[in-house]
Amino acid sequence: MRLKSKDLISTEDLSRDEIELLISTAESFKEISERDIKKVPTLRGRTIINLFYESSTRTRTSFEIAAKRMSADAINISTSSSSVVKGETLRDTAKNLEAMNPDCLVVRHSSSGTPNILAKYLRCSVINAGDGAHEHPSQALLDLFTVREAKGRIEGLKVAIVGDITNSRVARSNIHALGKMGAEVRVVGPPTMIPMDIDSMGCSVFHDLKDAIVDVDVIIMLRIQMERQKAPSFPSVREYSALYGLDGKKLEKAPKDVVILHPGPINRGVEITPEVADGPCSLILDQVKNGIAMRMAIFYLLIGGAREEG
Amino acid sequence: MPVQVWRYFFAMKKKTILDEKGIERTLSRIAHEIIERNKGSENLVILGIPTRGVNLARKLEGKVADIEGVHVPVGSVDATLYRDDIALKEDQPTLKRMDIPIPVDGKNIVLVDDVLFTGRTIRAAMNALMDFGRPRLIQLAVLIDRGHRELPIKADYIGKSIPTSLKEDVKVSLKETDGVSEVVVIPAGEDN
Numbered sequence: 001m002r003l004k005s006k007d008l009i010s011t012e013d014l015s016r017d018e019i020e021l022l023i024s025t026a027e028s029f030k031e032i033s034e035r036d037i038k039k040v041p042t043l044r045g046r047t048i049i050n051l052f053y054e055s056s057t058r059t060r061t062s063f064e065i066a067a068k069r070m071s072a073d074a075i076n077i078s079t080s081s082s083s084v085v086k087g088e089t090l091r092d093t094a095k096n097l098e099a100m101n102p103d104c105l106v107v108r109h110s111s112s113g114t115p116n117i118l119a120k121y122l123r124c125s126v127i128n129a130g131d132g133a134h135e136h137p138s139q140a141l142l143d144l145f146t147v148r149e150a151k152g153r154i155e156g157l158k159v160a161i162v163g164d165i166t167n168s169r170v171a172r173s174n175i176h177a178l179g180k181m182g183a184e185v186r187v188v189g190p191p192t193m194i195p196m197d198i199d200s201m202g203c204s205v206f207h208d209l210k211d212a213i214v215d216v217d218v219i220i221m222l223r224i225q226m227e228r229q230k231a232p233s234f235p236s237v238r239e240y241s242a243l244y245g246l247d248g249k250k251l252e253k254a255p256k257d258v259v260i261l262h263p264g265p266i267n268r269g270v271e272i273t274p275e276v277a278d279g280p281c282s283l284i285l286d287q288v289k290n291g292i293a294m295r296m297a298i299f300y301l302l303i304g305g306a307r308e309e310g
Numbered sequence: 311m312p313v314q315v316w317r318y319f320f321a322m323k324k325k326t327i328l329d330e331k332g333i334e335r336t337l338s339r340i341a342h343e344i345i346e347r348n349k350g351s352e353n354l355v356i357l358g359i360p361t362r363g364v365n366l367a368r369k370l371e372g373k374v375a376d377i378e379g380v381h382v383p384v385g386s387v388d389a390t391l392y393r394d395d396i397a398l399k400e401d402q403p404t405l406k407r408m409d410i411p412i413p414v415d416g417k418n419i420v421l422v423d424d425v426l427f428t429g430r431t432i433r434a435a436m437n438a439l440m441d442f443g444r445p446r447l448i449q450l451a452v453l454i455d456r457g458h459r460e461l462p463i464k465a466d467y468i469g470k471s472i473p474t475s476l477k478e479d480v481k482v483s484l485k486e487t488d489g490v491s492e493v494v495v496i497p498a499g500e501d502n
Contacts (some may be wrong), residue, residue, distance in 0.1 A: 036442070040391040045397075184451070
């Protein structure tokens, strides 16, 4: 089996079968990271370029480690030290990189739609590592993988996504992916952080965190993205934290076996308190571990096989 | 049409090499050979290559335990990621389970597969195994050796050697996975 597209731009484009294939492939890859020799020769001779126009620790490192554990050559470009500062356009940068004949370009950009445009220009595979407030598909896929590992299934689970839904690409990717896998998604946040078109995404809206989590199986907390707050959508960090921050007291309302995810980086004490982030329900570090396996699976399925001509 | 003609026609299509009892007897003999060659079951690890090889490995382990009275570790080695044709295939093969129960350093490993053909799977499985450590030795046990090797690989324990043509396929079925245990030769491409 393989994925239909040469690129991974959004979970909205993926079918349920493709998501299941990605998760089951990632399951097999997980074991490699636990070996003494953490490397398989599968992608020998393939080149992967990480092109990050936005800062990142987890995602970029995770993609790089995933590539290296598959024996691919990974090159990282951060824009602060590249010709982008000299004024080179995105298209020129991409075309020049393509002339070096990579097999895959992993892109993060602050503008939604960037990977989509690049995928049309370029012959190589393009993976979206986060574009503006649009999507971050590999994060959602690793979240689903982590949830399925913890709960044994995704179908029928109740999942609350809490925070700035409007500005969150993680939320958007998760809403599409979880919906396709048959989970019931509810979004939680102040009205200023809930997008207008939320109804068309098929989730219910809650404005009270405690009401939203009484019967959920999974809580996904989102980071408050100060860099994307053009006009502040809440009066103060303290007020947001009091109403929507997950602390031990609010967590008591949720079922005992609830699991908590957060894509990181965490604002400790803002959207999640340390006691919860480091507590027994938290899967935050499992997400990081599973992220490598999921990205290995993405590489394997996108560039592991023969390339189609034309 | 007379029954004999039908029989003849059927025989052309499908030739049974081993039935359930035959497979059991063959595996018993291989189990004895493994113990004889390794002077017991100490230090032994039996690893199957998915899918049928894993079931055969379990069966062999059971027979070794019957003879020696101790259980040896049994597991599986998935060679998929080490295959030499992976970059040539349009569809990526589905990954199977890698299950190596104990560190392989210094162990006597018996790799088990159902059919030995080109030898490429065995090469891949050995490379996979080497990434887990340094076994003292690796031996290969196969139920069927059908010839046509493309690499210098040979089995230490062979259930049955059968000369085949490239126009034929050897199909091993086992109760655990297929509902019936038998080894048949069928015309190539008619896998059903």
